[in-house]
Amino acid sequence: MKVKVLSRNPDDYIRDTKTEFHKVTRNYSKEVHPFEEQREYVRALNATKIERMFAKPLIGDLSGHKDGISCIAKHPTQLSTLVTGSFDGDVCVWNLPTRKCMKSLNAHDGFVRGIVFSTDGDRFLSVGDDKAIKVWTTNTYDMDDEEDDNAPINTILSKTVLTSITHHRRDPIFATCGEMCQLWEESRNEPLKSLQWGSDSIHHIQFNLVENNLLAACTSSRSIILYDRREGKPLRKVVMSMRPNYLAWNPMEAFTFTVANEDYNSYTFDTRNLNLPRKIHENHVAAVTCVDYAPTGKEFVSGSYDKTIRIYDVEKTNSREIYHTKRQQHITAVAWSSDNKYIYSGSDEMNIRIWKANASEKLGPVSSMIYNYYFIHVLITYPFYIHHNS
Numbered sequence: 001m002k003v004k005v006l007s008r009n010p011d012d013y014i015r016d017t018k019t020e021f022h023k024v025t026r027n028y029s030k031e032v033h034p035f036e037e038q039r040e041y042v043r044a045l046n047a048t049k050i051e052r053m054f055a056k057p058l059i060g061d062l063s064g065h066k067d068g069i070s071c072i073a074k075h076p077t078q079l080s081t082l083v084t085g086s087f088d089g090d091v092c093v094w095n096l097p098t099r100k101c102m103k104s105l106n107a108h109d110g111f112v113r114g115i116v117f118s119t120d121g122d123r124f125l126s127v128g129d130d131k132a133i134k135v136w137t138t139n140t141y142d143m144d145d146e147e148d149d150n151a152p153i154n155t156i157l158s159k160t161v162l163t164s165i166t167h168h169r170r171d172p173i174f175a176t177c178g179e180m181c182q183l184w185e186e187s188r189n190e191p192l193k194s195l196q197w198g199s200d201s202i203h204h205i206q207f208n209l210v211e212n213n214l215l216a217a218c219t220s221s222r223s224i225i226l227y228d229r230r231e232g233k234p235l236r237k238v239v240m241s242m243r244p245n246y247l248a249w250n251p252m253e254a255f256t257f258t259v260a261n262e263d264y265n266s267y268t269f270d271t272r273n274l275n276l277p278r279k280i281h282e283n284h285v286a287a288v289t290c291v292d293y294a295p296t297g298k299e300f301v302s303g304s305y306d307k308t309i310r311i312y313d314v315e316k317t318n319s320r321e322i323y324h325t326k327r328q329q330h331i332t333a334v335a336w337s338s339d340n341k342y343i344y345s346g347s348d349e350m351n352i353r354i355w356k357a358n359a360s361e362k363l364g365p366v367s368s369m370i371y372n373y374y375f376i377h378v379l380i381t382y383p384f385y386i387h388h389n390s
Contacts, residue, residue, distance in 0.1 A: 055359035057323055059342070062094050062352040064101040069346025072333040073115040073124060079339055081138065083124055084352055085112025091126055093138065096354070105150055107134055114165035116174065118186070123153065127162040127176060135186070156189050158182075164204045169212050173229070177202035177217055183229055195227050197234045206247050210254035218244040224259060226271065238274045240267075246290045250314070252297030258314075260288035266302050268314060281312045283319045294336045294357070301343050303331030309345050309355065323355050 013023050026040075027033050067088035075081035082094040089108040092101050108128025117124045117138075126134050134152040160179040167174040172186040179201055182191040200219040208214040215227040222243050226236040242262040250256035255271045256278070266281040266288050286306035293300045299320075301311050307328050310319035323343075333346040336357070343355040356363065 051360045057321075057356045057359035058325060059354040059356060059363070060099055061354065062092075062099055062101070063350070064092055064104065065090060065350045065352075068348030068350060069333055069352060070112050071115050072335045072344055072346055072352070073117055074335050074338060074344075075121050075138070076117050076119065076338075077121045079337065081121075082335075082344060082352075083115050083117075083138075084333075084346060085115050085126060085128075086350070087111050087348075089128060089130075091115065091136070094352070103150075105136065107136075107152075108132060113163050114176075116165050116167040118167060119170055119172065125165055125167065125174060127165045129161065131158045131161055132156065133158060133162065133165070133176065133184070154189075156184070163202065166205050166207045166215070168207055169209055171212070175205055175207065175215055175229070177205040181205060181215070181217060181225075181227055181234075193229070193232070195232075195234055197225055197237060200225075204244075204246055206249055206257075208249045208254060208257075209251045210249075214254070216247050216249070216257055218247050218259070224269075236271075236274060238269070245288065248291045248293050248300065250297045251293055251295060256297075256314075258291050258293070258300055260291045260302055262287045264288065264304075266291060266300075266312070279315065280317060281319070282317055283310055283322075284308070289330070289332055290334045292334050292336045295338055295340050301334050301336055303334040303345055303347075305330045307331065307347075309334060309343065311343075311357070321359055323359075325353070327351075328353070 012025060015022060028036055065086045067086045069084055070087050071085045073083045080096050082096055083091060084094065085091050089106060089110055089112055091105040091107040091112060093103045095102050107126050108130050110129025113127050113129065115124060115126045122137065122139060124136055124138060126136065133156040135154040136152050162176045162178045165174060165176050174184050176182050176184065180194050180196040181202060183193040184191050200221040200223065202217045202219050205215055205217040213229050215229065217225045217227065219225060220243065222240050224238045224244055225234050227234050240261065244259045244261050246260040248258050256268060258266055258268045260266050264284045264286060267277040268279040268281065270278045284304040284306055286304050288302050288304045290303045291300055299311060299313055301309060303309050307324055307330060309323040309331060311321040312319050327349060329347045329349040331345055331347050335344040341357055343357055345353050345355065
């Protein structure tokens with residue numbers, strides 16, 4: 001005689017650890033559950049809505065500046081260091097894990113127009129309205145230091161007003177712009193080369209991160225100019241309908257760059273075909289002031305005078321995310337962290353804000369249970385790995 005017994009195994013519906021998802025039994029057989037596909041669609045839709053409803057993208061802010069933020073610079077090798085400049089000429093060095101200002105420097109008279117780190121990250125350079133290029137160290141900063149430590153390592157005086165600065169990725173060479181594009185070497189106080197196309201004033205310049213000898217600049221005459229530091233003259237010039245404000249190169253594609261424009265849009269160009277933009281990114285309702293790429297090269301963030309930050313896919317027209325707060329004013333600077341987790345934004349109400357790159361991502365300390373499991377797994381498998389490869 002056969003006896004049928006109903007069994008309910010707890011392993012089928014109870015989680016092993018609190019970090020796992022709840023187990024749900026699903027039967028996809030159309031004969032047994034003809035509406036299972038519709039149920040799955042409703043579940044997925046509800047999960048997406050709840051995820052967006054409970055997303056908390058804003059992590060915190062860095063307060064300490066006394067005027068609006070003008071520029072942000074990321075450390076090339078450290079995730080914990082950030083340098084910002086403001087409209088009153090002050091430069092602040094921040095420790096991001098503690099959200100404290102390590103040093104506040106009265107760097108320039110007037111606006112701080114640009115900040116950039118050297119290749120090794122031991123120094124950073126700043127330019128301002130006082131026609132000075134100042135070199136600062138990042139190694140010995142402490143708020144308890146004496147005032148003598150606030151002096152720059154070196155000061156270079158330019159003959160013209162400087163509006164932006166960018167550093168070569170590997171060589172000790174940097175470029176500045178203003179009335180013309182000038183190439184400098186860190187060990188010299190005179191420019192190596194001056195490049196000019198007409199009488200346009202240049203307000204932003206950027207080195208290519210892949211093809212290191214290539215530069216691109218935005219001018220006041222609505223044009224984008226491409227330079228090669230090995231040549232004695234500019235290469236190409238693209239004239240747009242309205243003024244480009246900022247430019248960022250794709251860190252993974254040497255031929256792609258994105259421009260923040262005055263006509264409320266951002267334009268992604270391919271240098272192999274500059275007749276038409278590769279993609280037009282919309283949704284902002286005021287002039288776009290700044291852009292920066294994610295380290296993956298697949299997304300970028302833009303800030304605008306409409307007081308919002310938007311995240312775009314490089315291949316899509318509309319933004320996937322929009323960030324804003326009640327007190328946030330015109331966005332003047334944005335930066336995407338090198339670990340692809342955070343976005344930094346500066347606005348003209350004196351605050352630097354830290355956002356999640358993925359609004360609904362769970363951030364926090366790793367559970368000790370997961371760490372212990374990983375540590376034991378490594379201890380067990382490592383001897384077998386060594387024995388197999390020996």
